[in-house]
Amino acid sequence: MAHLLSTSCSINFSSGCRPYTKPLIQDSLVLPTSLTFQTSKTPFGRLLLHGGRSQSTCTVHATTLSPSREAPKEPSYGVNESSGGAPKSQRVMVIGGDGYCGWATALHLSKKGYEVAIVDSLVRRLFDHQLGLDSLTPISSIHDRIRCWKSLTGKSIELYIGDVCDFEFLSEAFKSFEPDSVVHFGEQRSAPYSMIDRSRAVFTQQNNVMGTLNVLFAIKEFREECHLVKLGTMGEYGTPNIDIEEGYITITHNGRTDTLPYPKQASSFYHLSKVHDSNNIAFTCKAWGIRATDLNQGVVYGVRTDETEMHEKLSNRFDYDGVFGTALNRFCVQAAVGHPLTVYGKGGQTRGYLDIRDTVQCVEIAIANPAKAGEFRVFNQFTEQFSVNELAALVTKAGEKLGLDVQTTSVPNPRVEAEEHYYNAKHTKLIELGLKPHLLSDSLLDSLLNFTIKYKDRVDTKQIMPSVSWRKMGAKPRTVTA
Numbered sequence: 001m002a003h004l005l006s007t008s009c010s011i012n013f014s015s016g017c018r019p020y021t022k023p024l025i026q027d028s029l030v031l032p033t034s035l036t037f038q039t040s041k042t043p044f045g046r047l048l049l050h051g052g053r054s055q056s057t058c059t060v061h062a063t064t065l066s067p068s069r070e071a072p073k074e075p076s077y078g079v080n081e082s083s084g085g086a087p088k089s090q091r092v093m094v095i096g097g098d099g100y101c102g103w104a105t106a107l108h109l110s111k112k113g114y115e116v117a118i119v120d121s122l123v124r125r126l127f128d129h130q131l132g133l134d135s136l137t138p139i140s141s142i143h144d145r146i147r148c149w150k151s152l153t154g155k156s157i158e159l160y161i162g163d164v165c166d167f168e169f170l171s172e173a174f175k176s177f178e179p180d181s182v183v184h185f186g187e188q189r190s191a192p193y194s195m196i197d198r199s200r201a202v203f204t205q206q207n208n209v210m211g212t213l214n215v216l217f218a219i220k221e222f223r224e225e226c227h228l229v230k231l232g233t234m235g236e237y238g239t240p241n242i243d244i245e246e247g248y249i250t251i252t253h254n255g256r257t258d259t260l261p262y263p264k265q266a267s268s269f270y271h272l273s274k275v276h277d278s279n280n281i282a283f284t285c286k287a288w289g290i291r292a293t294d295l296n297q298g299v300v301y302g303v304r305t306d307e308t309e310m311h312e313k314l315s316n317r318f319d320y321d322g323v324f325g326t327a328l329n330r331f332c333v334q335a336a337v338g339h340p341l342t343v344y345g346k347g348g349q350t351r352g353y354l355d356i357r358d359t360v361q362c363v364e365i366a367i368a369n370p371a372k373a374g375e376f377r378v379f380n381q382f383t384e385q386f387s388v389n390e391l392a393a394l395v396t397k398a399g400e401k402l403g404l405d406v407q408t409t410s411v412p413n414p415r416v417e418a419e420e421h422y423y424n425a426k427h428t429k430l431i432e433l434g435l436k437p438h439l440l441s442d443s444l445l446d447s448l449l450n451f452t453i454k455y456k457d458r459v460d461t462k463q464i465m466p467s468v469s470w471r472k473m474g475a476k477p478r479t480v481t482a
Contacts, residue, residue, distance in 0.1 A: 042165035043206040092367060093177055095119045095164055095215065096185030097157075098142045100317050101231065101300060101359050105183060107307035107314065108360035109367070110155045117158035117177045118142070119170075119186065127193065133324065133463060135317040136333060136455050137303065148313040164211040167218070174222040181227045181367045184215055187273070191235070192323045192414075192468040194270035198475040201269040208273035209280070216284045227370040228292040229363060230281060233274050234352050234382060234425065236296060238265025239418050244425035247294065247378020262378075267417055268470070278378075285376040292375070293366045297359065298352030298382030301328035301440075302448060305357050316356075318455075321463035322414075328353065328391055328440075328448075330464070335399040335406045336452040337459050342466070345413030347389035348420035352382030352427065355438040365433045380427040383437035398445035402453075414466040 092109050096102040097118030110116045122142065128134055140148070146157050158177060162169035164186050187208040188194065194204035212230070219226045237244045240263070250259045261282065266272040284290045303318045319325040320333035331341050354362075362381050371377045386394075392408050399406035413419060431437075438444070 042163045093179035102185040121163040140313040191268035191270040232296040235271040239421045289374040291371040295381045302356040322466040331395045340407040340409040346419035350387040350423040
């Protein structure tokens, strides 16, 4: 019989209010939780107080500890033999583990036998509230998600709620959990969000670059052997008129040859933040001997993984709006509700794509095959290339099989990008390490369309059309009209 535990939640405000303590009893499973409000000057804090009306903000630091640290019984990539012969589980910290890619990855690694901790400020949920958006799928709170996972699998996931831009918080998380690998998803991930207005452009760069710098310093100070697996983006490369290599290119110039980082042509303040991250990580690998793998990921689609399918409380988020939604996911929702597929401009924009099931697989492969000390590896993480027009044609064909009348419309392109271009990106390194891709088949599209049809009553059609313009953004804060 499970224990009924009682803990207390102590909330201390720096303004001098008296501490408030309230006992927490949560069904048959209680995750010990400590919340402390402390003054912080992180980008997240400034975002909460939009407009800079205060110099001090409040950041929530919460730590949820698992009942024990026993190694999982199931053999997997995550379990190694220690020097004493007893099984020892690799410890993986997933920063941004409440997000789209992070949540699916945390569950996958936990199931595979890794000991997992999630670090997240939960700011992604705040973005939805600020912009009037919502996931197509209902998503449970992070605490309910973790409790559900524990009840279904018996596996614990530790939880640290706080901002990685707050180095004091991140330091305590590192010292408490002692990760062998860090998977870093914890960044503002939307190009359109970074182009809404000046304040969100500044937030994106400060949050992403400062957060990654803090992670690098935490590894150096507390876990020198820790392997950093950082989520980059194929958008760092832009659309050059030559083949895109995996991170590096060998060139001959004036009779001399060298292998250099591949040139970067970022197309938004978000993509630029990723370029800055890559440069900072490469430098610290060289200067400090950090081991790092940069996963330059293409556009992700889908929502289901084996783990998120186990219970509705484990469901992942599914964005379809013009700010956070990705192309294929958006098209499937548009088809489900009878809205014309919104092709930006000429529709020749070509990118690399992958199923979210391959995202979690790639991360696991990177962890199981770590970089060497001082090595900065770059893997291009995608499985297929499509143009926007090709995706629209595939969704139209799949929709017709389901009796949907799918139309396509060309809308003015809100972005500054080439709409017709050469694109050929290499992506062999993960395949060589064992990636088994889930390619975009007719059956997968049918499944994705049926999934969006199931939840079509939750679609807010006002969020479908793009509302963020690259050319029209300005310094004045943008507000949302109800």
